[in-house]
Amino acid sequence: MTDVLVRDLFDGPLDIVGDVHGELDALRNLLHQLGYSTDGLHPEKRRLVFVGDLTDRGPDSPGVVALVQRLVESGAAQCVLGNHDLNILLGDRKHDNHWYFGEEFALDGSDEPTPAIIADETIRARVIQFFQTLPLALERDDLRVIHACWDDDMIEVARRSSDAVALHQEHAERITSAHSQQPDLDKVEKGLEFQNRNPVKVLTSGREQRAAKPFEASGKLRRQERVSWWHEYNAEPYCVFGHYSMHRGKDRGSSRALCADYAVARRWQERKQHSFNGDFQGMLAAIRFPEKVVVFDNGDVELASIKG
Numbered sequence: 001m002t003d004v005l006v007r008d009l010f011d012g013p014l015d016i017v018g019d020v021h022g023e024l025d026a027l028r029n030l031l032h033q034l035g036y037s038t039d040g041l042h043p044e045k046r047r048l049v050f051v052g053d054l055t056d057r058g059p060d061s062p063g064v065v066a067l068v069q070r071l072v073e074s075g076a077a078q079c080v081l082g083n084h085d086l087n088i089l090l091g092d093r094k095h096d097n098h099w100y101f102g103e104e105f106a107l108d109g110s111d112e113p114t115p116a117i118i119a120d121e122t123i124r125a126r127v128i129q130f131f132q133t134l135p136l137a138l139e140r141d142d143l144r145v146i147h148a149c150w151d152d153d154m155i156e157v158a159r160r161s162s163d164a165v166a167l168h169q170e171h172a173e174r175i176t177s178a179h180s181q182q183p184d185l186d187k188v189e190k191g192l193e194f195q196n197r198n199p200v201k202v203l204t205s206g207r208e209q210r211a212a213k214p215f216e217a218s219g220k221l222r223r224q225e226r227v228s229w230w231h232e233y234n235a236e237p238y239c240v241f242g243h244y245s246m247h248r249g250k251d252r253g254s255s256r257a258l259c260a261d262y263a264v265a266r267r268w269q270e271r272k273q274h275s276f277n278g279d280f281q282g283m284l285a286a287i288r289f290p291e292k293v294v295v296f297d298n299g300d301v302e303l304a305s306i307k308g
């Protein structure tokens, strides 16, 4: 594998699919709503691009990876690596990726089962083999695709590497060794350096900053918060990204940076709610380019949010 981590994006009209997070039914519905055949072919020669985070939380991560892998390998789709996909490549056990490690339950110590298809040896090998082929970024003159954050300096670093895991480890080790010379750095400062000075982290999960006050997210007390980089994005090409799950109707993006993640990852929790009536709030969506409209998995269509 000698391809570098920043590659050419398909030309022509595209449908850029947000974070799927194991929601195979939603993905099948969305591809149907967009007009694709099961082979990923479109009568108007449109093509698919995935912003990454194919797995975790939803019920069928192996099914989503298998479908996207088939589309990518047949030339019908492209896909970039997300932070959840990276965690699996790094062998990092997280709360949401228990399925990959053969665990029936989420690893947060709760007794609540998270119904999910569990990976066996064959599935694990196939998932890793596919994720190893994924770039961190795709680009063409008028458009860029990234999982979390387009950062020019980090993109330049990624252009010189063909292995996301090796690049991640190289920078993690460099930062660790720099910290041994800086005994005064506090824990938050060290955490921020691991996040903000590692190109693979910045591109797949974005920059962070010290929070004014500690806050709770996903059951953990956090002292670092995400930076809303899209407010400052003013490059000429549009940028479509995922990762920052948004609520429908609530804008996330600048005039040229458009978020495709409409929080389908919330569905596994929505299903557990007593009051759940089958109407999901979290949606899977695709941004059509150059049209800049959003198509949802239930067939709804709206203009892509372009307000800051």
Ligand SMILES: [Mn+2]
Binding pocket: 019, 053, 082, 083, 084, 147, 204, 242, 243, 244
């Ligand atoms: Mn993500």
